[in-house]
Amino acid sequence: MIDFDFQIRKSPRRKTLSICIYPDNRIIVAAPERVSKKEILRFVEEKRGWIHKRIEINLEKARNSPKRRFATGEKLLLLGAEYTLKVEPASHRSGVFLEDANIVVRLPADGPAGLPAEQVRSFLIRWYTGQALTKIKERGRHYAGVMGVSPRSVTIKSLCSRWGSCSNLGRISLAWNIIMAPEPVLDYLLVHEFCHLVHQNHSSQYWKLVASFLPDYAERRKWLREHQNCLRFQ
Numbered sequence: 663m664i665d666f667d668f669q670i671r672k673s674p675r676r677k678t679l680s681i682c683i684y685p686d687n688r689i690i691v692a693a694p695e696r697v698s699k700k701e702i703l704r705f706v707e708e709k710r711g712w713i714h715k716r717i718e719i720n721l722e723k724a725r726n727s728p729k730r731r732f733a734t735g736e737k738l739l740l741l742g743a744e745y746t747l748k749v750e751p752a753s754h755r756s757g758v759f760l761e762d763a764n765i766v767v768r769l770p771a772d773g774p775a776g777l778p779a780e781q782v783r784s785f786l787i788r789w790y791t792g793q794a795l796t797k798i799k800e801r802g803r804h805y806a807g808v809m810g811v812s813p814r815s816v817t818i819k820s821l822c823s824r825w826g827s828c829s830n831l832g833r834i835s836l837a838w839n840i841i842m843a844p845e846p847v848l849d850y851l852l853v854h855e856f857c858h859l860v861h862q863n864h865s866s867q868y869w870k871l872v873a874s875f876l877p878d879y880a881e882r883r884k885w886l887r888e889h890q891n892c893l894r895f896q
Contacts, residue, residue, distance in 0.1 A: 675862050679705045683716045723891050732782035738765050742844030758789035794818045794841035811859045825851050828858035842893040850882035
């Protein structure tokens with residue numbers, strides 16, 4: 663008996679059934695347009711043991727992932743390199759600054775009282791988003807030229823359960839926190855979405871296209887799966 667919720671997404675381009683379980687345990691079943699609900703339920707039932715195992719793995723990772731305090735001394739990542747967070751009052755200009763091995767957050771003295779951790783978190787997300795936008799533009803231009811594709815737009819967003827998406831109109835969105843990952847992993851995410859401009863699915867042809875540009879994509883994807891909790895603000 664199926665004892666978990668899941669969403670069904672149908673596409674006329676899809677040829678096979680597949681299941682994706684996100685870090686927050688949101689379950690998406692991708693299906694061809696003409697597959698019946700009965701067939702989908704049978705497929706999900708067959709995969710029930712595997713799904714439960716993945717759910718438990720995600721829950722265990724969440725239990726073991728450190729809760730961020732957004733306080734001085736905490737470790738943060740930027741393009742795979744580790745930095746130490748420093749929080750201090752601003753004497754002149756507030757904001758976030760990269761200084762040697764530190765990411766320094768300077769809070770305005772006349773800012774709202776209380777909840778300094780939330781203020782630091784907000785400052786960091788804005789700063790990381792700007793860093794991501796700069797790097798994605800640079801790497802995006804490179805891969806668009808190499809791959810011969812032209813996305814309609816590439817935007818940076820706060821995405822809770824995925825790292826990126828590509829709409830049917832060719833609009834690509836990427837999560838701001840991918841800037842924490844090493845550049846080869848960031849490149850993999852870009853190529854992953856750019857290949858969806860050619861194949862709006864995860865068929866064998868799609869993965870062959872990814873491999874043609876990044877033969878070691880599986881290693882990059884593995885790094886992301888193993889370290890994804892380090893890239894999130896809990």
